[in-house]
Amino acid sequence: MVNKKKSKRVSLKDIAEKVGVSTALVSYVLNGQEKEKRVGEKLVTEIRAALKEMNYVPNHIARSLRNGKTQTIGFIVTDIANPFFSTMARCVEDEASKYGYTVIIGSSDENCEKSKRLVNTLLNRQVDGFIIVPADGCYDYAVTLANDEVPMVMVDRYIPDLTSSYIVLENFKASFDAVQYLIKKGYKNIGMLAYKTSLIHMKERIRGYEEAVRLNGLEKNLYNIRYGFLKSDIHKALQSLDGSSKNKIDALFFATNTLSIAGLYQIRQMNLKVPQDIALIGFDGNEAFDFFYSPLTYVKQPVYEMGKEAVRILIEQIDGSKKISHISLPPQLVLRDSC
Amino acid sequence: MVNKKKSKRVSLKDIAEKVGVSTALVSYVLNGQEKEKRVGEKLVTEIRAALKEMNYVPNHIARSLRNGKTQTIGFIVTDIANPFFSTMARCVEDEASKYGYTVIIGSSDENCEKSKRLVNTLLNRQVDGFIIVPADGCYDYAVTLANDEVPMVMVDRYIPDLTSSYIVLENFKASFDAVQYLIKKGYKNIGMLAYKTSLIHMKERIRGYEEAVRLNGLEKNLYNIRYGFLKSDIHKALQSLDGSSKNKIDALFFATNTLSIAGLYQIRQMNLKVPQDIALIGFDGNEAFDFFYSPLTYVKQPVYEMGKEAVRILIEQIDGSKKISHISLPPQLVLRDSC
DNA sequence: CTGAAAGCGCTTACAG
DNA sequence: CTGAAAGCGCTTACAG
Numbered sequence: 001m002v003n004k005k006k007s008k009r010v011s012l013k014d015i016a017e018k019v020g021v022s023t024a025l026v027s028y029v030l031n032g033q034e035k036e037k038r039v040g041e042k043l044v045t046e047i048r049a050a051l052k053e054m055n056y057v058p059n060h061i062a063r064s065l066r067n068g069k070t071q072t073i074g075f076i077v078t079d080i081a082n083p084f085f086s087t088m089a090r091c092v093e094d095e096a097s098k099y100g101y102t103v104i105i106g107s108s109d110e111n112c113e114k115s116k117r118l119v120n121t122l123l124n125r126q127v128d129g130f131i132i133v134p135a136d137g138c139y140d141y142a143v144t145l146a147n148d149e150v151p152m153v154m155v156d157r158y159i160p161d162l163t164s165s166y167i168v169l170e171n172f173k174a175s176f177d178a179v180q181y182l183i184k185k186g187y188k189n190i191g192m193l194a195y196k197t198s199l200i201h202m203k204e205r206i207r208g209y210e211e212a213v214r215l216n217g218l219e220k221n222l223y224n225i226r227y228g229f230l231k232s233d234i235h236k237a238l239q240s241l242d243g244s245s246k247n248k249i250d251a252l253f254f255a256t257n258t259l260s261i262a263g264l265y266q267i268r269q270m271n272l273k274v275p276q277d278i279a280l281i282g283f284d285g286n287e288a289f290d291f292f293y294s295p296l297t298y299v300k301q302p303v304y305e306m307g308k309e310a311v312r313i314l315i316e317q318i319d320g321s322k323k324i325s326h327i328s329l330p331p332q333l334v335l336r337d338s339c
Numbered sequence: 340m341v342n343k344k345k346s347k348r349v350s351l352k353d354i355a356e357k358v359g360v361s362t363a364l365v366s367y368v369l370n371g372q373e374k375e376k377r378v379g380e381k382l383v384t385e386i387r388a389a390l391k392e393m394n395y396v397p398n399h400i401a402r403s404l405r406n407g408k409t410q411t412i413g414f415i416v417t418d419i420a421n422p423f424f425s426t427m428a429r430c431v432e433d434e435a436s437k438y439g440y441t442v443i444i445g446s447s448d449e450n451c452e453k454s455k456r457l458v459n460t461l462l463n464r465q466v467d468g469f470i471i472v473p474a475d476g477c478y479d480y481a482v483t484l485a486n487d488e489v490p491m492v493m494v495d496r497y498i499p500d501l502t503s504s505y506i507v508l509e510n511f512k513a514s515f516d517a518v519q520y521l522i523k524k525g526y527k528n529i530g531m532l533a534y535k536t537s538l539i540h541m542k543e544r545i546r547g548y549e550e551a552v553r554l555n556g557l558e559k560n561l562y563n564i565r566y567g568f569l570k571s572d573i574h575k576a577l578q579s580l581d582g583s584s585k586n587k588i589d590a591l592f593f594a595t596n597t598l599s600i601a602g603l604y605q606i607r608q609m610n611l612k613v614p615q616d617i618a619l620i621g622f623d624g625n626e627a628f629d630f631f632y633s634p635l636t637y638v639k640q641p642v643y644e645m646g647k648e649a650v651r652i653l654i655e656q657i658d659g660s661k662k663i664s665h666i667s668l669p670p671q672l673v674l675r676d677s678c
Numbered sequence: 679c680t681g682a683a684a685g686c687g688c689t690t691a692c693a694g
Numbered sequence: 695c696t697g698a699a700a701g702c703g704c705t706t707a708c709a710g
Contacts, residue, residue, distance in 0.1 A: 011703055022681045027705060038679055060463040061409065062703035065400045065686050072464075080432065086425035090418065090446060102464060104443055107429060124399040125411075125441060261626055268630070287600055288626035291607070350687055361697045366689060377695055401687035404702050 010054045019043070019050050026051075030058065064126065072102050073314060074122035075131045078110045084257050084284050084303065085133070088155070091307030092131060099315050101128075110227055112138040119145065129314045134159055136197045136227070151317035153325075155310050157201040165317065167310050167327040171201050174299045174331035175208030178253055178281045181297075183216050185339055187251035187279055191221035193237065193263055194255040205255045221249050230262050238266050241278060250278060251339060257284035264292055279339030295336040302329045349393045358382070358389050365390075369397065403465065411441045412653060413461035414470045417449045423596045423623050423642065424472070427494070430646030431470060438654050440467075449566050451477040458484065468653045473498055475536045475566070490656035492664075494649050496540040504656065506649050506666040510540050513638045513670035514547030517592055517620045520636075522555050524678055526590035526618055530560035532576065532602055533594040544594050560588050569601050577605050580617060589617060590678060596623035603631055618678030634675040641668045 012030070016023040021043060028037040029047045039047075050056075064070040075092055077085040089105055096103050104127065106118040115135045122130070129151030134142055139159055145152050146164045158166035175192075182190050192209045195202050206222065213220050223237035241248060254260035260282035272278050274294040282289050282298035289296035306329060316322040351369070355362045360382060367376045368386045378386075389395075403409040414431055416424040428444055435442050443466065445457040454474045461469070468490030473481055478498055484491050485503045497505035514531075521529050531548045534541050545561065552559050562576035580587060593599035599621035611617050613633040621628055621637035628635035645668060655661040 009703095012705095013703075023704080024682085024706075025680065031705085040679060043680090057459070057463055059404075059465065059703050061400055061404045061465050062686090063705080065398075065404050065688090065702090066704050066706090068686075070400065079429065080419075081422075081426045081429040083420075083422060083425070086422070086428075087420045089425075089444070090420040093419065093444070093446060097460075102443055102460065104441055105428070105432070107432060120396070121436075121441065124396055126398065126400050264630060286626065288630045291603060291627045291630040291632075293630075293632045348687095351689095352687075362688080363690075363698085364696070370689085379695060382696090398687050401702090402689080404686090404704090405688050405690090407702075 009059070010056050011059070012056075015047065015050050015054060015056055018054065019046050021047070068126075069128055069318075070126045071100055072104060072125070072127045073129050073131060073311070074118075074127040075103050075105045076108055076115065076118050076122075077105065077133045078135060079107045080105050081107075082258065083286060084301075087303050088307040091304050092311055095308045095311040099311070101311075101315070108133075108135045108138075110135045116141050123150075128318045129153075131155055131310045131314055133157060134199075136199050151314055153310050153314045153317070155306060157199050160200055163324060165313050165325045167306055167313065167325070167329065168201060169301050169306075170328045170330055171204035172208040172211075174301075175205040175253065175255070176212045177208075177331065177333055178299050179209050179212035181333060181335075182251045182253065182279060182281065182339060183212065183218070185279070187339070188218060189221065189249045190218060190251045190253065191223060191249040192253045192255060193223050193225060193234065193259050195259065196224035196226050202255060209253060225259060230258065231266075234259070234262050234266050238263070238270065241270070241272065251275075251280070252278055253281045254283050257282075257286060260284070260296070260298070261286065261288055264288065264296075268292075275337070275339045281333075281339060285334065292338070294338045296338045297336045298334050300332040300334050302332070305329060348398070349395050350398070351395075354386065354389050354393060354395055357393065358385050360386070407465075408467055408657075409465045410439055411443060411464070411466045412468050412470060412650070413457075413466040414442050414444045415447055415454065415457050415461075416444065416472045417474060418446045419444050420446075421596065422625060423640075426642050427646040430643050431650055434647045434650040438650070440650075440654070447472075447474045447477075449474045455480050462489075467657045468492075470494055470649045470653055472496060473538075475538050490653055492649050492653045492656070494645055496538050499539050502663060504652050504664045506645055506652065506664070506668065507540060508640050508645075509667045509669055510543035511547040511550075513640075514544040514592065514594070515551045516547075516670065516672055517638050518548050518551035520672060521590045521592065521618060521620065521678055522551065522557070524590075524618070526678070527557060528560065528588045529557060529590045529592065530562060530588040531592045531594060532562050532564060532573065532598050534598065535563035535565050541594060548592060564598060569597065570605075573598070573601050573605050577602070577609065580609070580611065590614075590619070591617055592620045593622050596621075596625060599623070599635070599637070600625065600627055603627065603635075607631075614676070614678050620672075620678060624673065631677070633677045635677045636675045637673050639671040639673050641671070644668060 012023045012026050015026045025039055026047055028034055028039055029044055034044045080086055093103050108115040115138045119141045132154050133156045134154055142159055146162055152164055154166040158168055194206050210220055225233040254263050274280055280296060282296040285298055285300050289298055313325045351362045351365050354365045364378055365386055367373055367378055368383055373383045419425055432442050447454040454477045458480045471493050472495045473493055481498055485501055491503055493505040497507055533545050549559055564572040593602050613619055619635055621635040624637055624639050628637055652664045
């Protein structure tokens with residue numbers, strides 16, 4: 001099985017020469033077109049044998065150049081080290097490979113320049129389509145992709161003005177339900193920790209919170225955290241919880257995975273008792289939530305389905321069988337001890 | 340900036356025609372060879388202008404076919420959803436992009452068939468080299484790669500018979516030091532939770548444990564967990580801790596990230612007090628370790644450096660500037676409350 | 679049924 | 695200094 005010397009790659013031409021036919025026939029057999037093209041039965045057998053014997057492996061690059069399709073999709077997230085996205089990446093990878101597609105992942109760090117660079121790199125490499133988590137305020141490259149009719153689907157968030165496909169959580173419902181639950185449990189002064197951003201998913205989550213609070217005649221306590229100043233902003237925001245201020249909030253809702261984790265560190269450092277001093281609801285699910293001394297109640301996203309569907313929708317677009325899909329997936333509130 | 344109609348890609352030829360020169364000259368300018376090839380100054384300016392004006396983007400696929408290099412590396416891990424590997428992936432991505440390389444990630448699930456399929460897929464796609472976390476007992480494809488002189492570097496573990504490059508933790512030292520620390524702390528009956536596997540990194544971690552225990556005249560309590568039966572095997576292994584058995588272990592060392600997490604779930608379920616009932620040392624670091632009620636002392640791997648160096652070594656091999664590197668990185672014991 | 683040939687978009691010896 | 699042309703490894707109309 002093991003060649004001792006460096007084996008030079010065999011090409012279609014090598015096979016053709018060995019069997020004594022043209023490369024066309026070998027190509028037909030290779031692509032299962034031997035019936036359509038009526039290749040002689042005997043030749044088919046011979047070609048197949050040669051293919052196997054010489055251990056032929058098609059050159060995907062050459063095929064891509066000829067076909068204009070690479071069977072590759074680009075997956076641009078904000079950070080692949082974020083468990084939410086690495087889990088989704090795994091689903092995307094698995095699903096894509098079922099269709100014969102390969103995935104290239106890139107992290108934008110929620111940064112426009114990096115996003116643009118990534119898109120360009122992947123465009124050079126002729127990916128057939130994109131699954132994108134659009135970064136805050138970076139619309140131009142997405143608009144360009146849309147206008148150039150590059151197949152694309154946005155996940156986690158979307159750009160409202162753009163008609164392109166997306167698949168997201170029902171964000172309004174997610175936070176509305178979570179806050180509603182807190183209210184039912186009797187909490188009266190509910191705060192929310194959210195990112196300061198114009199991204200639609202965040203706006204929707206905030207809107208859900210505000211609506212629930214408003215409907216119940218409660219006061220609104222929204223803390224805006226800047227993406228690049230996670231720790232310091234959270235520190236500042238939560239200081240008011242230290243008992244000093246008057247209408248101290250008794251429950252806190254985190255708008256994302258990273259906010260939840262950072263919030264938990266801060267709350268633990270402040271020695272607040274959960275849920276006595278403050279009740280909590282997190283976002284996205286995380287092993288850390290399980291081991292917090294008061295396991296966190298949280299909003300769970302259907303990550304698997306999201307990744308899987310994103311691939312399906314994208315490939316439909318690449319195939320040209322369908323153009324646009326807009327999908328919202330329902331959240332699930334996982335009840336535990338933190339409220 | 341935004342074209343309303345789908346733009347057809349411009350090629351080198353388009354540029355050449357516009358300027359009225361051959362494609363060769365355009366190619367030279369594009370690749371910064373205008374000096375060597377002595378292209379006329381005026382033409383250089385004109386070509387540059389045309390390149391910009393027509394918004395030329397080189398076709399990477401065509402270049403790859405011609406050059407036999409794709410500037411792509413394959414990164415095969417066991418599971419990209421595992422935080423240890425997703426963190427490493429992020430470093431690999433960042434470092435590779437500095438060299439102009441793109442990364443394709445695949446998950447083998449510690450499975451031979453999948454590993455082989457992944458390697459073949461990536462080989463078809465002409466990746467220039469591999470960074471591989473070799474799966475248990477899957478040597479043949481790695482041997483083939485080595486014999487075919489495909490650039491490759493193994494990370495996290497390596498295959499001892501193979502002379503190929505690798506970059507790993509000093510595994511023996513990592514567990515020796517950890518266990519030694521437990522012993523110094525006065526624990527007398529130290530157990531270890533390890534995977535049942537022939538992989539060298541696991542063997543080395545076990546050897547470190549055994550050596551430390553033996554040197555101190557203590558008894559050995561090694562629990563072998565099967566990869567596919569994580570929960571049930573751990574459940575079985577830890578039952579003996581329930582006070583019923585006589586020489587109950589008073590400290591436990593986890594050999595990996597996944598074992599640590601699974602172990603923590605089990606220990607919490609059994610309501611064992613840490614470190615009173617049992618002291619713990621985990622592996623790899625994880626947010627969950629921080630939020631365990633008794634924050635876990637753990638062996639920390641230099642993940643960033645590992646990912647970064649792996650890329651560097653691989654690219655040295657691809658360039659042909661260096662052939663083989665064997666690197667072992669020192670572990671760090673992060674001290675906290677669990678022992 | 680089968681072969682000769684063009685062409686995907688580049689790079690690069692080779693002439694001149 | 696510049697151009698014409700071959701060739702990377704495929705696929706696919708087009709002849710016959």
